[in-house]
Amino acid sequence: MSTTESASNYDRLEQMPVRELLENINREDKTVPLAIEKAIPQLEALVNATVSQLSKGGRLFYIGAGTSGRLGIVDASECPPTYGVPHGMVIGLIAGGDGAIRKAVEFAEDDLEQAWKDLQEHYISEKDIVVGIAASGRTPYVIGGLKACRQNRVVTGCIVCNADSAVAETSDYPVEIITGPEFVTGSTRMKAGTAQKLALNMLTTSTMIRLGRVKGNKMVDMQLSNHKLVDRGTRMLMDELQLKQAEAGALLKKYGSVRAAIDAYNSK
Incomplete structure (x- = not known):
């Protein structure tokens, strides 16, 4: 058995x-x-x-x-x-x-x-x-x-x-x-x-x-499918890029993902 x-x-x-x-x-x-x-x-x-x-x-x-x-x-x-x-x-x-x-x-x-x-x-x-x-x-x-x-x-x-x-x-x-x-x-x-x-x-x-789907300890490629995840993504950007909430939120909204927002910000 x-x-x-x-x-x-x-x-x-x-x-x-x-x-x-x-x-x-x-x-x-x-x-x-x-x-x-x-x-x-x-x-x-x-x-x-x-x-x-x-x-x-x-x-x-x-x-x-x-x-x-x-x-x-x-x-x-x-x-x-x-x-x-x-x-x-x-x-x-x-x-x-x-x-x-x-x-x-x-x-x-x-x-x-x-x-x-x-x-x-x-x-x-x-x-x-x-x-x-x-x-x-x-x-x-x-x-x-x-x-x-x-x-x-x-x-x-x-x-x-x-x-x-x-x-x-x-x-x-x-x-x-x-x-x-x-x-x-x-x-x-x-x-x-x-x-x-x-x-x-x-x-x-x-x-x-x-496979590179995490940066540091963050889910930078997560789908922003609800308000909780948008808030989480905003906080990720605030922490990673030392931004204020409004600026981080606007950046996330513009680029649609945490990874894309980070890459765009760092390429300036």
Whole structure:
């Protein structure tokens, strides 16, 4: 049995007071960053491979089912507004299609061939990299997709939460984050899901930094899609260029991005 499916370290959960439930869940959650720390060398290799492919004009694809698929979609959808990259640079695919984002599609994850079909709709090529996300490490949708990628010379990676899994075996750059038993037995949306979310944060954040999408510690290419982000961009310019708020705001409005405003100001 996989460790993510093994029995919880706690029992009689229904008899626990709310405070005890919360403290015990929190106690388990604290183990996740330590599990990720052990996988940093694997994550480093995956980041380097991702940077290499994207630098050649390739794209990053995530394939997953259930919680894992949804986490990939969330991470992909946050890259354009955060880093100003095209919407097609990071793409999340979920077993069962977009409808499965909100509602589970029965047995969709059991189809070994569908992930490759989904990838082909995006004209997958050797320039791209495909990362499978699967807590169990044995999701057929992910295994089939990664195998087909390898057969077609597409670079592959994965994020799994069990050791020696079929998904890792089919990946060029496997990342194994061993999170152990869940607080509620088998509920991998908990520790395993948290580990996957953190790993995805690390993967795309590090990749975007290496691709030049951050200056200093600031998201200079972020999309100015609401008042909060316009205010943040204004404060970035005030800090970077030592400007008053009105001048920084006018500069941002004129050039439409923090990076363009900085470049224009410094070129005067």
